[in-house]
Amino acid sequence: MSVRLPACVQRVSLLAALLMTPLLTTPARAQEAAQTTVAVAGTSQRLEAPAGAHIAKLVALDNPRLISLSHDGEMFIGSQADTVYRLTPPYDNAQELVRLDDYPHSAVRRGEALYVATTDALLRADYHTGATLDADDFHQVAAIPGGGGHNSRSLSLGPDGRLYLSLGIQGNCSNQYLGGDYPFDDRRGGVMVLDESGAKPAWRPYVSGLRNPVGLAWRDDGTLYANNNGPDHWGFKRPREVLVRAEPGRFFGMPWFQWIDGEVKRDNCIDTAPPKPASAVTPPVATFPARSAPMGLTFLPDGHPLGVDLISVLHGSWGTAPTGSASGDPATRREPALMGVRLDADGHHGKVMPLVTGFQDAEGRRWARPVGVVVGPDNTVYFTTDAGETGLYRLTVGD
Template identity: 30%
Template sequence: MTRALLLALLLAMLLGVATATGESPGITLPAGFRIEQFAGGFGAPRFMTLDPTGTLLVSTPRQGRVVALPDTDADGRADAVLTVAADLDLPHGLVFRDSWLYVAETGRVRRFRYDPTTRRGHDPTVVVQNLPPRGGHWTRTLAFGPDGRLYVSVGSSCNLCREGDRRRAAIVRYEAGGAGEHLLATGLRNAVGLAFHPSTGELWATVNERDWRGDDQPPDYLTVVKNGAFYGWPECFAWRGKVVVDPEFRGSAEVCQRMTLPTVELQAHSAPLGLAFYTGRQFPPEYRGSLFVAYHGSWNRSVPTGYKVVRVPFGGDGRPSGPVQDFATGWLQGGHVGGRPVGLQVGADGALFLSTDDAIFRISYRAP
């Protein structure tokens, strides 16, 4: 062991962190945690869900597929890559309801009768049709609420514009069968991640704000989503707890008076995507109930930011109880990008799955 390596290991011990081993060198996590590659080489994974048996399912938009990644021997590595559904139009969000697998394509939502034995989807049915397709933000994310309704996020078609379709830059609610369209919240430029709080039943979202206003404005954000709320885009944005009218919409002060401020402002250009409340029991007690968020990372900031997974501690009242904390870092080193976090999913055994632009990783814990 070299003197430099010894010093690095001693420093990690003193700081109470552990450097990942195995498949993911260079990723730093709190002490006792480790990150290993679970699967890769099957396309560009995006969002994930678990089937009724606990098998991980992943969308691969560019390949037009949803795949299953069984780990039958429980060794922390996928045994196979099985096609659940193919020939899809940019599939992104996935969610199960009863025996149905719901898949969000860019212009519609379909559900498939799912066979957990073969891990195949059958008998596709269009549930929501004629969603605004593609555009600047083509991903569609899904979540089922405790009310049994389906929630769909639709991003804006542009960086900064007034949309012709009110369902753009919004979250829309439907009955499980697709009827009863209701515009839940608007002014959300690109709400990529959706998750319901396990205790309060409130909907939370990650939102990517507009570009080309400098390195630090406007902030991206994490917010509880309120029925009927307007979150500002495109006319205004939040900055340090106050409403700011965008200079391109100076005549919109009256509109901005009804803007709802986000719950947590995040560093601009972090690009928060997937989020997951930790409902498992493998991690230490202080992590239970926390919200994990994947930062995809910046592309137009003079000093790059993001490229990590953060943790937001939550209290018993269902609200953040402390500042945003780094959880998994190291994908950005010295200006070199080694990976871009995308989606998060708590596994059946309490491990945390993370998708990046080219692989799936599994974060587990063992007491040091």
């Protein structure tokens, strides 16, 4: 079943046209917001967004990635430019808080410390609001399985006060797994939690079998959800990207199994024995079109004017129709977007709908590619883009 954009939208995007209702259609708690064209303040661009939305570029940043908010309102943004940025309300000015090698993709504050996840290490520095830092203030808390391929490391502070980290396997079919007898460097593909109960902090598997999970978000009942980037060797249409409910111990199958048309299918690109059988694979909560590259993820508070439970950022990949290679017509590439997800009462099934589109034109040219997303206590949504008009953006609804 396709999600139908309201008639007031003059351009039906390829992403919306290809969007299928995932898994189970759930009753909407509110009508979908009518969409309209919105001028993006601070740029010459326009986007399609819910009626009453206001979007503005707040500040330019160099290749920004994930965003976190501290308890005191300070914002931290990692980047591919070896920089961790700090911003304070109204978030229209950014400081280079610290420069760190090895891709500081994400940073979070916990108490009087700032933690940064690079590709191969979790780093910590003593920190208080407004403090200045340099690279020498950081020390390694725990090594992270590093290496090439998917090299982003997403850090999240759980409601239990523990640190959670997501990381992907190296490629489409890499024999890597969070658990079993796999060597440390091959313990990739899922979410880990830092065990600090012993003399030395150590990573423990939390959920496994995810090719490249990037966005992490916590529901108010303490359940973790994760976005996952699926493989690209199946072509342009399969498998669909997945949003999962990452309850501890869950196995999502990859790279040995893929979720195809509502069923678990064996992926013959890897011939090693899977660590768990197909019957152990947990179905996703919702799906997005293949090659959409889901990134940031955030829950919205109850009653938020956008009328959805989650925002999932789609970065858009380089794949083109019909084969999925990069050599086809750029106009067929999946569009970057901010998507909304409405969950059913128990949070196991979701309905997906477009919230903000228009980052890509009819010829496939992209003026921005959103990555990170977070919601502030005043219902304001902030998101980053790491290509084109790079920087931090603000989305509000209403006066």
